[in-house]
Amino acid sequence: MKSIYKLSTVLFLSILLASCSSDDDSTQLSGTGMVKIEFDNSVSGDDLILGSSYTNSQNETLTIERLNYIVGNFRLTDADGNIFTYPKDTGFFITSEETGKTEVVLYDVPAGKYTSITFGIGVDQEKYLLGAEGQGDLLTEAENNNMMWSWQAGYKFLNFEGTFTSATVTDDTNFKIHMGSHGSSLDNYKETTLSLGTDALVSDDMTPIIHIVANAGNILDGQHKISLTEQAVIMVSEEKSPLIATNTSNMFTVDHVHNGDGSSH
Known part of the structure; x- marks a missing residue:
């Protein structure tokens, strides 16, 4: 009994x-809620501090002074495979280590348990072809944050600058890596999809913070090795710009997800 x-x-x-x-x-x-995405910029496992130096696999020592990039076209996928696509008209953001604006906030996200996130690096052709009047605040923000060559030349998807030295370049030399699309013939817009590891819980009183680490070292030292000693200024290059675009799209990983009311990290 x-x-x-x-x-x-x-x-x-x-x-x-x-x-x-x-x-x-x-x-x-x-209900609906917010999703906060914090881009934690780093270099090879260490926090990125502008003005600090590191040495890449090609024995070039870089001192990074600027790291800006555009992200957009966010999509969240839940445990059942349902996809929420964030509105395109307000869905592009500039992250800047210079200004400290490295957080993206998505509003009115349907409640759910989200398992992965997809986003683009840069501005896709569909958005750009809406014309200057169809860019909303993005055009002004890009001009104010050194992320635009000109309307005709297009957006800079990535603005990575600083100085470097190497075995054969012994004096501090400026480097500039500006990557974007240049007409339909050189479309460098890329997307990446990341598993969150921990479900991001969204509701009217739950705001997850997704911490994404961006390894700036990957820009030149990723799948494709780009030598600054060989070429220190790369802006419009049919050969190297697509390689940098691929490297940049692969520099993101999810570190962790903080589920809570969004008031703390």
Whole structure:
């Protein structure tokens, strides 16, 4: 009888806990909410501090003075494979280590448990071909943050600058890596999809913070090795710009997801 009593008690508690858990989930994940995405810029595992130096695999020592890039076309995929696409008209953002604006906030995201995030690096042709009047605030922000050559030449998707030395370049020499698309013949817009590892829980009272690490060392030292000693200024290059675009799209990883009310990291 004692065994039956204990078993009944365990079953009752299990059902009660499952019911409470179900109620909690339904309460937490209702309505719409915000998703915050924090881009934590780094270099080869260390926090990026402008003015600091590091040495790449080609024995070039870089002192980074600027790291700006455009991200947009955000899509969140939930555990059931449903995809939420953030509106394109307000869906592009400039992150800048110079200004400290490295957080992106997505509003009115449907409640759910999101397992992955997709976003583009740069501005796609569809957005650009809306014309200057169709860019909204992005055009002004790009002009104010050194992320535009001219309207005709287009956006700089990446603005990476500083100085470097190497075995054969012994004096500090400026480097400039500006990458973007140049007409339909050189479309360097890329997208990346990242697994979140931990579900991002979104509801009217739950705001997840997704911490994404961007390894700036990957820009020149990723899948494709780009030598500054060989060419220190790269802006419009049919050969190297696509390689830098690929490197840049692969520099992002999810470090962790913080689920909470969004008031702290």
